[in-house]
Amino acid sequence: MLKTLVSHKKIFKNRFLNFLGLQVYRILGAQLIHSIKLKKNQNNLQKNGFDIYENFLSKDKFASITKEFNKAYKEFSPIQDNDLAYGTKIESVPIEYLKEKKKKFPNLLKFLESKEIFDLVSDHELISKDRLSKRGTFKVRLEKTFQGKNIKNNKYRSNSDPHKDTYHKVTKIIYYITDVNQDSAPFTFFNQTNRLNFKILLKEWIKSFTEPNGAPRFSEKFLKNVSSKKTTLTCKKNTLIIADTGYGIHNRGLIKKNNIRKTIWIEYRNSLPLIP
Numbered sequence: 001m002l003k004t005l006v007s008h009k010k011i012f013k014n015r016f017l018n019f020l021g022l023q024v025y026r027i028l029g030a031q032l033i034h035s036i037k038l039k040k041n042q043n044n045l046q047k048n049g050f051d052i053y054e055n056f057l058s059k060d061k062f063a064s065i066t067k068e069f070n071k072a073y074k075e076f077s078p079i080q081d082n083d084l085a086y087g088t089k090i091e092s093v094p095i096e097y098l099k100e101k102k103k104k105f106p107n108l109l110k111f112l113e114s115k116e117i118f119d120l121v122s123d124h125e126l127i128s129k130d131r132l133s134k135r136g137t138f139k140v141r142l143e144k145t146f147q148g149k150n151i152k153n154n155k156y157r158s159n160s161d162p163h164k165d166t167y168h169k170v171t172k173i174i175y176y177i178t179d180v181n182q183d184s185a186p187f188t189f190f191n192q193t194n195r196l197n198f199k200i201l202l203k204e205w206i207k208s209f210t211e212p213n214g215a216p217r218f219s220e221k222f223l224k225n226v227s228s229k230k231t232t233l234t235c236k237k238n239t240l241i242i243a244d245t246g247y248g249i250h251n252r253g254l255i256k257k258n259n260i261r262k263t264i265w266i267e268y269r270n271s272l273p274l275i276p
């Protein structure tokens, strides 16, 4: 029981314990540990919940990574995923595939395991670089997003609806291989929702015993009351976005016909988020 309590399991299915505040204690516990470790001089990511780095790599490095990205889709049959509610189709190539034929993808693998990426994650998680792999898990994949079939399913929990990934801090990096505009599923973040907010907490408490089926979803109407602004990250290729998608409310925008979004997706989760 105690192990599950401090684990990265999004939510307990036990409505009664959640009514008594179990999920709220977990959220508060994670926030408390995070704020103890936080330094006085906070960077943009810690303050606002996200940050953007344009022209992240040199032109040459970006070109070689793009080349290998496209090569990966010719080399492997990607994993297919459909967002049933909005007809978004995602084809992904996990890093494990690239590692199988590592000689063919030297630049991509170098980038994914680079000091720059580890520094960004380490700064946000407040865990030293050499302890990151011990304390948590990286998930990495290449993603191609485009419009697929729209299958109506109201029960489906879409990532295009504003949500939190879980109850604790999560570091998400999205690196844009193509330009991403309004019509090509831009990442959207509700500013400063990464900070402790009573209205959000109350909503999460109610959802924890009324619909304990995973990470909570929030309506735009509710969000107008809790976040002064939402930022849609329409950016040029070679832009890196980093965001806290555990505390912060965010969503993936919709993709329109004849658009394609190519991105590299990196996520880090601490496996024991309630242990400092």
Ligand SMILES: [Fe+2]
Residues within 6 Å of the ligand: 159, 163, 164, 165, 245, 250
């Ligand atoms: Fe998410």
